[in-house]
Each structure stands twice: as structure tokens, then as C-alpha cells.
Amino acid sequence: MFRFEREQSRVNIGGVVIGGQPGELPSVLCGTIFYQGQKLVEDEERGIFSRPAAERLVSRQAELSEETGCPSILHIYAKSIEAFGKYLDFAEEAWGGAFIIDSADPATRMAAAALVSEVGYADKAIYNSISLATDESEGRALGESEVDSAIILAYNPSQPGVEGSLAILETGGGVRKNGLLEEAREAGVRNLLIDPAVLPLGSGAGSALRFSVAAKARLGLPVGSGIHNAVSSWPWLSGKDAAIKKSCDASAAAMQLLAAADFLLYGPIENAEIIFPAAALADILVAEAVRDLEIVPAKVHPLHRLV
Amino acid sequence: MTEVVQGGGRGYEDPWPPVRGDYHVVDPLSAVAVVTLTSPMILRGCAIFGQCKTENLGIEKIVANVISNCNIRFVIICGLESKGHLPGNTLLALHKNGIDDQGRIIGSKGAIPFIQNIPPEAVRRFQDQVEVIDCIGIVDAEEIERLIDQCSRQSAPYPAEPFQVVKRRSVPAHIYAGDADMTFGSGVVMDASAWLVMQVSEGG
Numbered sequence: 001m002f003r004f005e006r007e008q009s010r011v012n013i014g015g016v017v018i019g020g021q022p023g024e025l026p027s028v029l030c031g032t033i034f035y036q037g038q039k040l041v042e043d044e045e046r047g048i049f050s051r052p053a054a055e056r057l058v059s060r061q062a063e064l065s066e067e068t069g070c071p072s073i074l075h076i077y078a079k080s081i082e083a084f085g086k087y088l089d090f091a092e093e094a095w096g097g098a099f100i101i102d103s104a105d106p107a108t109r110m111a112a113a114a115l116v117s118e119v120g121y122a123d124k125a126i127y128n129s130i131s132l133a134t135d136e137s138e139g140r141a142l143g144e145s146e147v148d149s150a151i152i153l154a155y156n157p158s159q160p161g162v163e164g165s166l167a168i169l170e171t172g173g174g175v176r177k178n179g180l181l182e183e184a185r186e187a188g189v190r191n192l193l194i195d196p197a198v199l200p201l202g203s204g205a206g207s208a209l210r211f212s213v214a215a216k217a218r219l220g221l222p223v224g225s226g227i228h229n230a231v232s233s234w235p236w237l238s239g240k241d242a243a244i245k246k247s248c249d250a251s252a253a254a255m256q257l258l259a260a261a262d263f264l265l266y267g268p269i270e271n272a273e274i275i276f277p278a279a280a281l282a283d284i285l286v287a288e289a290v291r292d293l294e295i296v297p298a299k300v301h302p303l304h305r306l307v
Numbered sequence: 308m309t310e311v312v313q314g315g316g317r318g319y320e321d322p323w324p325p326v327r328g329d330y331h332v333v334d335p336l337s338a339v340a341v342v343t344l345t346s347p348m349i350l351r352g353c354a355i356f357g358q359c360k361t362e363n364l365g366i367e368k369i370v371a372n373v374i375s376n377c378n379i380r381f382v383i384i385c386g387l388e389s390k391g392h393l394p395g396n397t398l399l400a401l402h403k404n405g406i407d408d409q410g411r412i413i414g415s416k417g418a419i420p421f422i423q424n425i426p427p428e429a430v431r432r433f434q435d436q437v438e439v440i441d442c443i444g445i446v447d448a449e450e451i452e453r454l455i456d457q458c459s460r461q462s463a464p465y466p467a468e469p470f471q472v473v474k475r476r477s478v479p480a481h482i483y484a485g486d487a488d489m490t491f492g493s494g495v496v497m498d499a500s501a502w503l504v505m506q507v508s509e510g511g
Binding site for chain 2: 001002003004005006079103104105106131132133155157158160162163166174175199200202203210213214216217218235290293
């Protein structure tokens with residue numbers, strides 16, 4: 001819970017507004033579907049999946065959004081462009097809102113950006129991500145698409161920590177000619193979402209929390225993270241009961257929101273059931289903490305819906 | 308921020324492996340370590356086996372755990388490659404080419420192939436101590452176990468002390484906070500009386 005001297009910008013992607021001062025807007029929650037290993041995916045190369053199971057999950061995310069006031073985005077992970085095409089068809093029919101394009105394969109990401117432009121969904125799409133790994137051809141492909149929203153991954157392996165993450169955004173940090181922010185804007189990105197890249201516990205996961213405050217103070221852009229990665233990659237936790245893992249997921253989400261994040265890439269969409277209440281709780285506490293600092297919560301804020 | 312420490316009469320020091328990760332230890336006296344990339348496998352006869360899905364932190368852990376055991380002379384890379392990240396390709400490139408001045412693994416096709424937590428001499432030791440065997444794509448455990456057996460017969464421990472990558476605690480630097488009460492580093496401070504987070508310049 002902080003109040004930033006610098007004006008905090010907001011972006012509107014497919015009707016979902018992200019950013020602002022902590023306590024103003026509800027947190028935006030992005031659940032991942034079709035990720036590697038998800039049970040409902042039968043063939044990740046061809047994009048064959050159980051449609052009823054997928055519908056149940058996206059419907060539940062939408063219901064929890066409506067109930068809590070925390071907007072949501074569908075984070076679509078695809079292994080191939082063939083799979084992404086099928087997932088996109090599904091998303092348009094069963095979801096209809098903003099979504100994230102994601103793949104470990106740059107060719108799939110580029111083809112997905114082209115596809116959403118071709119079928120007219122680019123204004124609802126968020127490209128994940130522009131990073132140190134983004135080469136000239138990927139930047140050019142993004143520029144040629146109509147996608148103008150992207151997550152900028154501030155991962156700087158040559159200089160770990162908050163300063164290095166800010167450097168990769170602002171100057172290139174010595175490993176790129178230009179900062180990622182400049183390169184994103186050159187690729188036509190207008191809606192920039194900053195993600196510190198969460199490392200495993202023990203490798204610097206906690207720096208994501210301080211980075212979130214520092215990045216908002218210095219850049220005034222919306223910030224969020226996939227803090228659940230710190231939980232899912234924790235070997236000590238892997239043998240524990242599901243309830244214990246869920247409590248850690250919810251705790252990590254709330255801590256990231258307390259550290260000024262505007263959005264969460266909260267991991268498997270199955271976790272919606274625990275993340276939305278935790279995020280709503282964090283949002284209400286933050287809004288109440290800054291109530292006498294001339295920060296007014298939006299009409300849709302969980303503060304107005306759940307208490 | 309690393310140093311080399313000496314020791315180890317059996318070719319390794321307890322506790323081994325020194326770095327935690329997603330692996331299984333079988334026999335620390337074996338000459339073979341196996342990286343199964345994204346494929347879950349159960350293997351016998353090797354020193355250690357486990358998955359590796361990332362082209363930076365995962366690779367560092369492999370190097371640190373391998374060079375801290377002189378018995379290990381072979382690293383078999385098998386299983387299915389992690390798309391985009393390409394840790395298998397990256398480990399081969401690291402062994403063949405090493406790293407540049409910024410820690411980038413030369414010749415890797417992985418997304419973000421950097422070494423940040425281990426020193427260049429650890430990489431050179433890895434290159435010198437082990438032979439890397441490219442079995443990327445092979446997921447048959449029996450085939451890999453046959454290869455482990457072959458490698459084990461033709462090796463002697465590396466003739467040096469185990470190489471331990473130890474993180475040295477750095478001295479905290481003074482962080483300028485101006486007239487504010489709290490600092491977040493990176494020139495960002497907070498005036499707690501106004502609950503205001505702002506950016507300041509060094510010295511004023």
C-alpha cells in the first residue's frame with residue numbers, strides 16, 4: 001500500500017482497465033489455460049482439449065470476477081500455432097474478453113499475433129512477452145501485427161536484482177542496444193504492462209516485490225507478476241498437501257498486491273477459487289489503508305461489493 | 308562473488324549435491340550425470356539424474372553440482388527438449404563454447420541463455436572435467452542406462468579437488484534516502500508521514 005508521487009497511467013485492454021494508484025482500481029487477475037500438463041489438454045501440438053472442462057474453468061473465472069469486482073483476463077498458452085488457432089476459437093465463443101497470447105516458442109507467438117490481427121481480435125490481445133529474448137524478427141512481426149498491448153519482461157540475467165531489471169527496461173542494461181520500453185514502443189506497443197520475471201525462491205524471487213514499487217515510482221506504468229512461479233518451483237513445498245500449497249499461492253498473490261502490483265498472472269486457472277478471494281481481500285485492505293490520502297476506489301472495487 | 312574451496316577425499320564433499328534442484332541422487336561415486344530435459348525418467352547406475360527446463364538457472368545448477376563431484380566425467384543429455392528455452396542445446400553450447408564477458412552462453416539458441424551465479428572458472432572446469440553426450444530426443448530409460456554402463460567402465464575421477472561454488476556475502480552499501488524515511492533502492496524512497504513514494508536523485 002503506497003501512494004506514488006508520479007502519476008500512474010492506466011491502460012484499457014478490451015474493456016479491462018489496469019494501473020493507477022494502489023487502492024484505486026481492483027486488481028486484474030489472469031488465469032492460465034491450456035498450459036503444459038493441464039489435464040484437459042489431450043494433444044498440446046494439435047490443440048485438442050476437453051471443451052466442457054475448459055468452459056467450466058473460464059465460466060468460473062468470469063463468475064468470480066463478477067462476484068468480487070476483480071476483472072479477469074484469459075491467459076492462453078499454446079505450444080503451436082495450430083493449437084493456438086483452436087484455443088482462440090474457443091476463447092471467442094466461451095470467453096469473449098481480453099486474453100494473453102503466450103508460448104515458449106517465438107514462432108508460435110508471432111503467428112498468433114498475426115492471426116488475432118487477421119480475425120479482428122487484436123484490440124483484446126496482450127502479447128507475452130517482449131524480453132531479452134525478443135530478436136529483431138519477433139519485434140518486426142509484432143510491429144506488423146495490430147496487437148498494441150504487451151507484457152514487458154524485465155529479466156536481466158547479467159545483472160540480477162531490482163537495478164538490473166530497471167536497467168533492461170530503460171537502457172538495455174548493457175546486454176541490448178536499447179531499453180525494452182523503447183523497443184516495445186518501436187514495435188507499436190501502446191499499452192505496456194511491466195513484469196519483473198519471478199525467479200525461484202532462493203534465486204531472488206523476493207526482488208519482484210521491491211521491483212514493483214520501484215518500477216511504478218520510476219516509470220508510472222502498470223506492474224504485475226507471476227508470483228505463483230515462486231510457489232510452484234519451491235522444492236520444499238512440492239511434497240506438501242494441496243491445501244498447504246493453496247495457502248502459499250494465496251499468500252504470495254496477496255503479498256504481490258500489497259507491494260503495489262496492478263495485475264497478477266496467477267497461474268493455472270484452476271486456482272481462481274483461491275486467488276480471487278485473496279486478491280479481493282488485499283484490494284480492500286489497501287483501499288482502506290489509503291482512504292484518507294485522497295485516493296478513491298473505483299465503483300467496481302471489491303470494497304463496494306464485498307463489505 | 309564466488310570463491311573456490313578445497314577438499315574432498317572421495318571426489319566430493321558432504322553434503323552433495325550442494326545446490327538444490329529437481330533431481331535424484333543415485334550413487335555419488337558413479338561417473339555419469341544425466342539431464343533428462345523435460346522428460347520424467349527413473350534411471351539406475353548414475354550419480355545423479357533430473358530434469359532441466361530452463362536455459363539459465365537450471366544450467367547453473369547442473370554445472371555447480373557436477374563440478375563439485377570429481378567422479379562425474381560424463382553428462383548425458385536426453386529426453387525431450389523444452390521448446391523455446393532449449394536447455395539441452397544450451398548445455399551443449401556451454402560445454403563447447405563457454406560464456407562471453409556478459410555471461411551469455413556462446414552459440415546457444417535458447418531464449419535467455421545466461422550464466423549469472425557461477426564464475427567463469429567454474430564453466431572452464433565443467434568444460435574440462437566432463438564429456439557431454441548428446442542424446443536429446445531419446446526417452447528410453449533402458450537405452451540411457453546402457454550408455455551409463457558403457458561410460459562408467461571407461462573413466463577415472465577428475466584429478467583435482469572438487470570445485471565448490473560458494474556465494475560470498477557482500478558488504479551492504481549505503482543507500483541514499485534523502486529526507487525520506489524508507490528506501491526501496493534504485494533511487495526510490497518513501498516519506499512515511501505523507502505515505503508518498505517518490506524518486507530522488509543521488510545527493511539531493
